[in-house]
Amino acid sequence: MTADHWNEPSGAPETVTRDVLIVGGGPAGLSAAERLAAAGLTVTLVDEQPELGGQYYRRPAPAVAERWGDHRPEGGALVERVRAAGAECRTRHTVWGVDDDGRTLLAVDGEGRPVRLRGRYLIIATGAYERVLPFPGWQLPGVATPGFAQHLAASEHTPIGERVLVAGSGPFLLPVACSLVDLGVTVVGVAEAGTPYRPRPAALGALRHPARLRELAGYVTRLARARVPIWQGHSVVRAEGTDRVSSVTVAAVGDPAAARTFLVDALCVGYGFRPQTDLARMLGCDVRTDAVTGDATPVTDPRGRTSRPGVYVIGEAAGIGGAPTARARGLLAAFDILIREGRPPARRDLLRAGAALRGLARFTELTGRLFPSPARLTSSLVPPLPGDTMICRCEAVTAREIRAVAGEAEVPAPVDVNAVKARTRAGMGPCQGRECGVAVAALVRSVAGRTTDANVFPARTPIRPIPLRALLATETTPETTPKTTPGASPDALGPATPQEERP
Numbered sequence: 001m002t003a004d005h006w007n008e009p010s011g012a013p014e015t016v017t018r019d020v021l022i023v024g025g026g027p028a029g030l031s032a033a034e035r036l037a038a039a040g041l042t043v044t045l046v047d048e049q050p051e052l053g054g055q056y057y058r059r060p061a062p063a064v065a066e067r068w069g070d071h072r073p074e075g076g077a078l079v080e081r082v083r084a085a086g087a088e089c090r091t092r093h094t095v096w097g098v099d100d101d102g103r104t105l106l107a108v109d110g111e112g113r114p115v116r117l118r119g120r121y122l123i124i125a126t127g128a129y130e131r132v133l134p135f136p137g138w139q140l141p142g143v144a145t146p147g148f149a150q151h152l153a154a155s156e157h158t159p160i161g162e163r164v165l166v167a168g169s170g171p172f173l174l175p176v177a178c179s180l181v182d183l184g185v186t187v188v189g190v191a192e193a194g195t196p197y198r199p200r201p202a203a204l205g206a207l208r209h210p211a212r213l214r215e216l217a218g219y220v221t222r223l224a225r226a227r228v229p230i231w232q233g234h235s236v237v238r239a240e241g242t243d244r245v246s247s248v249t250v251a252a253v254g255d256p257a258a259a260r261t262f263l264v265d266a267l268c269v270g271y272g273f274r275p276q277t278d279l280a281r282m283l284g285c286d287v288r289t290d291a292v293t294g295d296a297t298p299v300t301d302p303r304g305r306t307s308r309p310g311v312y313v314i315g316e317a318a319g320i321g322g323a324p325t326a327r328a329r330g331l332l333a334a335f336d337i338l339i340r341e342g343r344p345p346a347r348r349d350l351l352r353a354g355a356a357l358r359g360l361a362r363f364t365e366l367t368g369r370l371f372p373s374p375a376r377l378t379s380s381l382v383p384p385l386p387g388d389t390m391i392c393r394c395e396a397v398t399a400r401e402i403r404a405v406a407g408e409a410e411v412p413a414p415v416d417v418n419a420v421k422a423r424t425r426a427g428m429g430p431c432q433g434r435e436c437g438v439a440v441a442a443l444v445r446s447v448a449g450r451t452t453d454a455n456v457f458p459a460r461t462p463i464r465p466i467p468l469r470a471l472l473a474t475e476t477t478p479e480t481t482p483k484t485t486p487g488a489s490p491d492a493l494g495p496a497t498p499q500e501e502r503p
Ligand SMILES: Cc1cc2nc3c(=O)[nH]c(=O)nc-3n(C[C@H](O)[C@@H](O)[C@H](O)COP(=O)(O)OP(=O)(O)OC[C@H]3O[C@@H](n4cnc5c(N)ncnc54)[C@H](O)[C@@H]3O)c2cc1C
Pocket: 023, 024, 025, 026, 027, 028, 029, 046, 047, 048, 049, 053, 054, 055, 056, 057, 093, 094, 095, 096, 125, 126, 127, 128, 129, 130, 147, 148, 150, 273, 314, 315, 316, 317, 321, 322, 323, 326, 463, 464
C-alpha cells in the first residue's frame, strides 16, 4: 500500500459484472477476449499497463512507432480486433486481491478508485515474471533483467547501456543480445549457464522444428558478425561498481577459479520466466510444484480449466511456453467457454487449435531438455553465495541473516518460509518476495538438515502496491447494474474455497 496516496480522491466505487472477466491483456488474454466477444458474450479485459499487448505485443511509444515502425504490428492488429469485437478494455486497472467471497476480484483504476470485478467466468492471463537469482552486486544500478533491456529496446528504442554483458539461461538471451547489437551497443558477451547449443543426441529433436532452427541460426549469425562471444556453461560470479555497475566477473559454472572480469556499464541477467500465479492461488485454484522448474504452477487442463469451476488460467500464468503457446491456450479456453454456453465453435477450428497446442508443447519439451532445469540451477548457484550477498534487495537482507534464522534450533523443520520472512523482513518489500522468494527457499534448504515446504512465499493481499483509500473504500462498494447476456446460463463459478483454506 502506498501512504502517499492517502489524500488522493478514491472516486465513486464501481462493481463490474460481465459474462467473462479476463485479467491480463497479453497474447493469451487478447486471444480469448477476441473469440468470446465476437460470439456475443459480454467481456471485460483488464490490464494494469496503459496499453494492451502484454510483454510480447508491448506497444512501442508513439514517437518510436512513427520513426522506427512497430516491431510487432500483428499485436496492434489483435488489439484492434478485440476492441472491434466489443470487448470492454480497461487499461491502468490493477487487480490486487480477491474479496472474501472468493470470486470477486478487487482492483484499482489509474486514478486510485476501487473497482470490483465479477464474471460468470474468470480468466486469469497474468503472464510471467522473469526468473532472477541473486549474486554479489546485483543490487547495483545498471544491473537489470534481459526482459527490461528488451522493453527499452522495443518500446523506447533506447539501449540499456553502451557496453553490456548478457547472462543467465534460456532461449531469450540471444534475441535480447541481438536487439542490443541492433541498437549499436557493444555486447561484450553472452554467458549461458547451460550448454544448450552443444551438439548432442537430444538436440536432434530440433530438426523437427525447422522454423525455430532458422530463427536460432539468425541470432547466432548476427552475434557472430558483431563478434559477440557466447560462453556456454558460464554464469555471473559478481558485479562491482561504486554508484553503478562498472565490471562483471564471469566464471565456468562450478569452477569460480576460472574467472574473467569485463568492464561494462550495464549487465542483464535472467534465468528465463516463471508463471505469475498469485491470483490463481488467491482464488483457491490447485497448484503443484513443477519437478523441472521448481515453480508452483496452477493445475490446468489444455483448455485452461482449473480445480475451480469457471476459473481458467491461460498463457504463461499456466506455464512457460512463449507467445504462440499463450495465444493457443487463450483460444482453447474461449472455445471451452463457448461450448459451455451452447455456442460451440466450428469443429475444424477446435481441432486446429488443439493440434497447434500439442505441436507447440513438443517444442517446449525439447527446450526443457536442452537448457538446464531452473530448479537445478537454483540449487547449484544460490547455496554457495557469500554471506554478505544481498538476497532481498527491497529490505536489504543478506544470505547470512537468512541462513542464521533457518539454522536456529527452535525453528521447526520443515522451515516455514513465512517464519524467515517475519524474522528477517526478506520478502516484505514492494515486490512482496517475487524476486527473492525462490532464493530464500533455496538458502533455507541449503542449511544443514533444513527443509522447507514451500518454494516461494505464499501469495498475500495486496499483490500490488495500492492506495490506502482504495483499500478502505472497498468495504463500502455498492452493487451496480450487472451487464451479462440476456438469458445467460447461471454462474459457472463453483463455490469458493473457504477463505481460511485459501493460501
Ligand atoms: C519482462 C518480460 C519481458 C518479455 N519479453 C519478451 C519478448 O520480448 N519476446 C518474447 O518472445 N517473450 C517475452 N516475454 C515472455 C512473454 O511472457 C511472452 O511469452 C508472452 O507475452 C506471454 O503472453 P501472456 O499473455 O501469457 O502474458 P503477458 O504478455 O505477460 O501478459 C500478461 C498481462 O497481464 C497483466 N497483468 C499481470 N498481473 C496483473 C494484475 N494483477 N492486474 C492487472 N493486469 C495484470 C500485465 O500487465 C500483462 O499485460 C517476456 C516476459 C517478461 C516477464
